[in-house]
Amino acid sequence: MTAAIIDGAAIAERMRAEIARDAARFTAQYGTPPGLGAVLAGDNPASAQYVRMKRRACEQVGFTSTAHMLDASSTQEQVDDAIRRLNDDPAVHGILVQLPLPPQIDEERALRLVSLDKDVDGFHPINIGMLGMKGREPLFTPATPTGCMVLLRESGAVLEGANAVVVGRSNIVGLPVALMLMKANATVTVCHSRTRDLPDIVRRADIVIAAIGRAEYIKGSWIKPGATVIDVGTNKIADPNTEKGYRYVGDVEFATAKEAAGAITKVPGGVGPMTITMLLQNTMKAAWRLASA
Numbered sequence: 247m248t249a250a251i252i253d254g255a256a257i258a259e260r261m262r263a264e265i266a267r268d269a270a271r272f273t274a275q276y277g278t279p280p281g282l283g284a285v286l287a288g289d290n291p292a293s294a295q296y297v298r299m300k301r302r303a304c305e306q307v308g309f310t311s312t313a314h315m316l317d318a319s320s321t322q323e324q325v326d327d328a329i330r331r332l333n334d335d336p337a338v339h340g341i342l343v344q345l346p347l348p349p350q351i352d353e354e355r356a357l358r359l360v361s362l363d364k365d366v367d368g369f370h371p372i373n374i375g376m377l378g379m380k381g382r383e384p385l386f387t388p389a390t391p392t393g394c395m396v397l398l399r400e401s402g403a404v405l406e407g408a409n410a411v412v413v414g415r416s417n418i419v420g421l422p423v424a425l426m427l428m429k430a431n432a433t434v435t436v437c438h439s440r441t442r443d444l445p446d447i448v449r450r451a452d453i454v455i456a457a458i459g460r461a462e463y464i465k466g467s468w469i470k471p472g473a474t475v476i477d478v479g480t481n482k483i484a485d486p487n488t489e490k491g492y493r494y495v496g497d498v499e500f501a502t503a504k505e506a507a508g509a510i511t512k513v514p515g516g517v518g519p520m521t522i523t524m525l526l527q528n529t530m531k532a533a534w535r536l537a538s539a
């Protein structure tokens with residue numbers, strides 16, 4: 247069997263077109279566009295690239311974007327001040343504090359400072375707490391896990407009662423996606439670097455979320471026939487056959503996994519394009535909420 251490909255790029259494009267129409271309606275109604283504010287501290291090239299991509303995406307859907315670029319030696323006061331200024335700015339509806347922050351900055355304190363109404367990354371401890379609790383709903387959910395859930399929904403996967411295995415327990419992906427799968431009534435197992443017999447656990451999964459950040463770690467022989475596989479990994483590997491000398495692969499060995507899975511995402515073109523789309527969608531929601539408050 248060869249898996250159906252879950253086309254994140256196409257789904258993201260369709261959703262961004264909808265967000266752009268929504269943004270135009272918002273701007274016509276309120277005379278000012280939805281706005282995203284970002285705080286970037288330090289010189290991590292991947293973070294700088296993410297922030298650039300997020301700002302470009304804002305422009306494409308008709309949002310404004312504001313960025314506070316702080317250097318690697320910034321103090322907690324400078325980071326806190328940038329967040330407070332975005333909290334107080336009426337043209338900013340959503341705030342994103344790009345992670346990781348430099349080691350001298352208390353991440354928990356920074357994330358807690360973001361106004362709940364503008365917490366479009368869903369990383370405020372109150373939003374994460376609500377996500378984990380039965381009968382509660384957070385205002386916003388983190389972008390990458392939300393993108394995974396949209397891809398699962400679009401693939402037609404049944405979550406209710408399904409065995410879902412999340413490989414990776416990061417605050418940004420593994421933990422929140424596990425909470426979201428629980429809310430969707432899946433039976434969730436979270437695996438990590440110290441998990442024993444990982445292949446056997448993955449073999450029982452109807453749904454696999456791969457978010458460990460190790461190139462092609464999960465093999466096709468581990469995948470239950472017909473399972474749905476969402477690959478969050480983006481790992482750069484050397485490839486002298488490409489023009490640039492490198493390419494990106496996921497956490498799943500795609501060539502073998504696609505022979506077992508019922509549906510699978512590709513890297514690139516799977517989860518990646520969804521992440522920024524979910525951030526835009528959350529910002530749109532924040533703008534409507536704040537404007538009508």
Ligand code: GUN
Nearest residue numbers: 343344345346367389418
């Ligand atoms: N760093 C890696 N992924 C993310 C993300 O989704 N949001 C933020 N703020 N930082 C990140």
